Amino acid sequence: MSKLKVVIITSGYLPIPAVKGGGVETLIDYLISENETQQELELTVFSSFDEGADLSAKKLTKCSLVFIKTPGFIRLSDKLVYWFSRVVLRKANPSSYRYILQRLAYIRKVGHQLATRDFDRLILENSATLFGVLKTKQNRLKYRGKYYFHMHNEVTNDFGYQDDIEKVNKVLGVSQYINSQMQQKYPEMKKEQFAVLKNGIDPSRFSRAMSAEDRQTLRQRYGILETEVVFMFTGRIAAEKGLLEALQAFEKAELVNAKFLVIGSTFFKTNVKSSYHLKIEALATKLKDRVILAGFIPNDQLGDYYGIADVCVLPSIWDEPAGLTMIEAITAGKALVTTNSGGIPEYVPSESAIILDKNQATFFSELTETMKELAKETTKRNALEEQAINQRQSYSTEKMYQDFVKIIE
Template sequence: LEEESFSHTNIIYVKRRWYDVFIRGINYIKRRIFKKSKHKFEYLSYIMSRAFKTNYYDIVLVENNMDTYISLLKKVKNEKLFFHLHNDFDCDDPAKTLSKTKKIINSANGILVVSNYLKEKLESHNADNVTVVHNFVKSQEFNEAITNRENEIKEKYHLKNDDIIVLYVGRLEKEKGVDKLLEALLLLKNSKVKCLIVGDFLNKTKYGKYWDNIRKMLIKLQGRVFLTGYVPNSDLVNFYAISNFTVIPSQWEEAFGLVALEAMKMKKAVIASDSGGLLEVLSPQGSINIKRDDNFVSNLASAINRLSENKKLCLQMGEANYKRSRIFPQSDKEYLYMIVRAIEYGSKSINNQN
């Protein structure tokens, strides 16, 4: 943020105070004693609410943090309060519990969501005034014309020109289904199929046994699967460029699926689980959707094998995905306009009710 210059924006940096160390300490003790994850986010929410000026703003838009929203709710008087939801809720995520969600439903002037999947789920809990604003990927950042490291990446991972490169982008966590992808790759006999796994764990200790299982499979797949670790967003375009298709094996409900849109921008075919918002993002002609049942791994292997043997089909699916990617916002200005319009719509709805 410090490197950016905004003409009509004032960024307020919330500085730590000397007594914050005691607040953090108390928060830590509460988590250790009560063993409840609900205390995990209290410190951040406290810091955010401290900077809030009552009766100073016209509209307050809270980005995706339910605890911050709830902490601000205690201070709001005349401000119109909106919440922008990016993730699923009521799904074993302590940051997005149903009770927190209901507080937002019952108090917000409007809720912005990233997919119809989330809108329908909120409405099933009696939410109204929910507006969908789809995520976007900047065309100037995901474009075949700006790739410049393709050969370098291929050399680094010993990839040959006739290899079939499968790409996975995302965290290496159970919900993302990386283990299912590796299990599927173990079923394939085609040694030309190579897989690049771009991403890392946020918390390896949390997924100890899961990581051990992945490590065992990686040993069996040595020379066929490569972990790149974290890759900056600015470099992702090069990994998409060298791949034949992208796999998104999510085992939970994706609220949107930004990786899908990135792959679509790069004209790539996609194999994805039938997960939440993914189904509304991807083109039916550009994707193979795998049902999450007992046959998921074998069906995933079959889909990978099918695309590996038909490069022409990959290209056709990639074109279909690229065409569909044009229906989503194409620039940050277009995206901002949609956010503003959604807030204006929500404000008018409240005014009409009053």
């Protein structure tokens, strides 16, 4: 029996392999990696061009990477659009304007390539704009009943592609929560058009043993004493992730023997900084050496940073679709403080973490008191760590890949 010819259409700005980061891009990396060993699909991936990604892709033998290069005048135009939105319009989140023209050019070029090639399954990753590939040269007819929408976030704008979305063969939502939001937005869609494809992560990246010497060396790099308790946040520096609340709670807790390590940036591996990011920097400056802003760290190095942390604080204050960083923390065997936001409870059992109710008026005070407790109570931290270790096998990339194959068969 011949293998399914599957093509994955990625965002059009961050590349695959995920050398510049990105949660969605990292998940695609995991699918590619598993296909290298399990080899159940004939896999093709479209990606924006990046020299580092191109070099990394040469190591792959079971996946065809098709890179789309962006003309120089489009890159320049996008920089001007970004500058205008940030400086003139003073948009709160100018990063959303950073790659508009690049993505439009990417979608057009991918559409032309799909018209000249044949695939059994078409996977559109996360953005409704990618449905634009169906417009080119009768692709809508050619791929009818063959296209899938891998949805990592709620659709807030369908860009005029409502009809294509409603006719999707199946939505692969990262949680039942995100599927329910989609069903509310498009009530004409049938229940059979939805499936949950839970995120997975590479256990070898996050559960690997770290020597005492390596742990000490990395701590010393950031001026962290061996006796200090390290609270850590990982993820995008964006208001919905709750980092400001976490740092304010850390400040109010007045912990004399603790530091707060922040891993992340506004927009992956770029120098883009939002107004929110500047607020974080200002608070970090106020707290001096008690808060460490480490910036963007590649996913394949994150395991070492989890290794030097004692408590992961990820108090998402929006309706988080799933929460990749939460399962990274659990896989790393760390005490975790998070919230009951969106799909998080589908991934994080109550016994494996402290889950706060973000909608309660007492949320901030409870976050502060929880941080105080975990800084002082080694027994409490150890109990959470033990539960996390027992749970870590639930999030393997192998299971995610097998679920993916089963859904699209």
